[in-house]
Amino acid sequence: MRKLTLIITIALSIVVAAVATAQVRGHGRLQGIVTDKATGKPVAGAKVTVSAADQETQPIVTKTDSRGHWSALGLVGGTWNIDIVADGYDTTRGSASVSEMTMSPLIKTAMAPAVQQEQQPEMAPVANPIIPEEAVNAINAGQELLKVKAGDTVTGADNSQHAATADEVKANAAQAVTQFEKAISLLPTDKEEAQKVRLQLMGVMSRAYYNAGDLPKAISTLEQLNAADPSDPNAGARKLLLVNLYLENHDLEKGRTLLEQVPAGTVTDPTIYMNIGILFLNQQKPADALKYFSDAVKLDAKNAAAYYYRGLAEVQLKKVADARTDFQQVIALSPDSSEARDSKQMLDALSHS
Missing domain, CATH: 1.20.58 (Methane Monooxygenase Hydroxylase; Chain G, domain 1)
Known part of the structure; x- marks a missing residue:
């Protein structure tokens, strides 16, 4: 079975200003970056459809720019479905929570080239x-x-x-x-x-x-x-897939418990650790979140988002020195990213605390 792409995001209320946007619905905003999973390069021209999960309202349709960036403005609070379609790639589906009071984190989507799916065993x-x-x-x-x-x-x-x-x-x-x-x-x-x-x-x-x-x-x-x-050679990969589905279903405990049973070396993408950490931050459990963000950093030491989220957890735990170090690392690794911009704001806020 092909890997199911999972998109999970949150609304964090930590020194992040609300963005006043315009026109049609509310004041919420979603934005993201779409990249090629194989090369890490941005996917330009991908069609992004953002639709309310529990409201009768016209969906917002936009496209990624040359940097793979997209944004949807004027959203009311609640859950919004996100479908991303691009020529030559598997379609991704997911959802995100929007708050009109705080800015949601950047949604990072790595799209798998469609040829990979054809290579998957049917x-x-x-x-x-x-x-x-x-x-x-x-x-x-x-x-x-x-x-x-x-x-x-x-x-x-x-x-x-x-x-x-x-x-x-x-x-x-x-x-x-x-x-x-x-x-x-x-x-x-x-x-x-x-x-x-x-x-x-x-x-x-x-x-x-x-x-x-x-x-x-x-x-x-x-x-x-x-x-x-349980003895099938693909059992480890299936467990990892099930962990992702649990997280998409907001069943954090089942996801975390099953992840502990996954054989060593099965996890090769830090996203799963970051998703668990984000859910723990949502539950106001920064100590638990910190562990998983650290696991993400260990797996991919060049992942700026992992340092950013770990910094947010450290702020809540009052580990100011560690938070400063992580926010500085975000800026060094990805100076033009939204995480770098927010990290600069966090560093400025910490310097006055």
Whole structure:
């Protein structure tokens, strides 16, 4: 299963001024940077759609500039969904909390080149007399539905061609779920060969549930798969994926507990540590947050955002000297970033405290 991109952000109330923005809704703002996961270079021209999760309001559509930067202004407080689409990349989906009183941190999104997804192992073709033909057909139909990505050229019912939208991709995933649920109900339960197919299908189903927007079902399916096949060589990667899903579902304790069970060396991206740390900051637990931000720094000593968030935790813990050191490191590593700008403000505030 391809890696699911996770975007989590917060509204931190630490010496960060509110930004008065204009026109349509409220005074909240979201902004982010989109980069190529493989090269770290900015992705220009990516389409970013920001839509209210629990309100009937027109979505905001913008594009990244030459630096990969985007922003959405005039947001009311609450949860906003973020979809990012770019030619040649897997679509990313996530959400962010907006406060009209404080500025939200910069959202960093690393997009995986679409070619990487094609290299990901899919479910092997089913050609076994034990598996009913109806189940085979349903599995194949579901996998075909999942192959369509936002931006792909597709043919409509009237034979006209258009670029697939994020909504169409989501609808396809929901149809794929229906096919997979049908197939799994037809698999024999007393044959080893059928059990292997069942386990493969559960992995693909979890991805389909996620793409269809059913996060609880994606989680429960992956939980069942991990419990049924703990010795699989991919179990470590699946656990890490499940940690990300727990965090996206705001289930911090489950995410942290499972992360401790992930084999050493499985975590190669500091984002997961930073997400846990941010959630702890949201819960006013800076000591717990500090541990995970430090883990992120250990994993990637050149990640300016990790130093920035660790500095915020240290401020709350009154570790002023450590906070100064981390904010200075942010400026040294990424002098033109929003974190560097905020770090300068923090250093100025600390010098007068």
